[in-house]
Amino acid sequence: DAGVIQSPRHEVTEMGQEVTLRCKPISGHDYLFWYRQTMMRGLELLIYFNNNVPIDDSGMPEDRFSAKMPNASFSTLKIQPSEPRDSAVYFCASSTGVGTGELFFGEGSRLTVL
Amino acid sequence: KQEVTQIPAALSVPEGENLVLNCSFTDSAIYNLQWFRQDPGKGLTSLLLIQSSQREQTSGRLNASLDKSSGRSTLYIAASQPGDSATYLCAVSEGAQKLVFGQGTRLTINP
Numbered sequence: 001d002a003g004v005i006q007s008p009r010h011e012v013t014e015m016g017q018e019v020t021l022r023c024k025p026i027s028g029h030d031y032l033f034w035y036r037q038t039m040m041r042g043l044e045l046l047i048y049f050n051n052n053v054p055i056d057d058s059g060m061p062e063d064r065f066s067a068k069m070p071n072a073s074f075s076t077l078k079i080q081p082s083e084p085r086d087s088a089v090y091f092c093a094s095s096t097g098v099g100t101g102e103l104f105f106g107e108g109s110r111l112t113v114l
Numbered sequence: 115k116q117e118v119t120q121i122p123a124a125l126s127v128p129e130g131e132n133l134v135l136n137c138s139f140t141d142s143a144i145y146n147l148q149w150f151r152q153d154p155g156k157g158l159t160s161l162l163l164i165q166s167s168q169r170e171q172t173s174g175r176l177n178a179s180l181d182k183s184s185g186r187s188t189l190y191i192a193a194s195q196p197g198d199s200a201t202y203l204c205a206v207s208e209g210a211q212k213l214v215f216g217q218g219t220r221l222t223i224n225p
């Protein structure tokens with residue numbers, strides 16, 4: 001299995017621009033998670049989906065952030081408009097089975113907003 | 115609100131030593147606890163998963179223990195090697211799937 005695939009690996013953009021991060025989970029995994037990692041705050045859960053349905057988006061920082069999962073093999077995290085404080089590494093992860101909890105992470109998308 | 119703390123934040127030891135990394139959490143009502151490894155510029159790799167009903171899990175040179183009542187877990191690494199150098203994170207599961215992470219311990223094994 002190819003694992004969780006994220007793109008782009010690196011993104012540099014200017015403040016105010018729209019940013020779209022993409023994720024392909026492991027085939028057969030029912031849960032998909034978006035995390036953000038910064039030096040100051042560590043790993044924070046932004047949102048997670050079960051069977052393509054958003055279950056908990058309480059970690060999404062503000063309305064500038066949105067996430068979708070149109071099908072079982074694809075999800076996007078969009079930031080519009082982006083701000084310098086959004087600079088972080090964004091991870092996508094997937095898992096299967098309620099209660100097992102073992103997560104498989106992608107390599108991350110490093111976002112820099114100038 | 116669940117809080118996860120890892121001590122120490124950084125650890126440097128010579129190759130061959132056995133070592134212990136610590137993780138504590140404030141709310142004992144957890145589903146499971148996981149230990150992850152993160153290499154620089156990479157994603158997280160799951161090392162060990164301990165269900166709430168279990169006391170420990172072992173994989174090769176790694177052994178993780180869980181004491182729910184005291185809110186603690188340890189990761190024991192035997193006969194450390196330079197390739198073990200990485201950041202180790204623990205995470206507890208709140209609800210069926212929601213993980214809360216610690217800040218991690220940066221481990222350096224010196225040849």
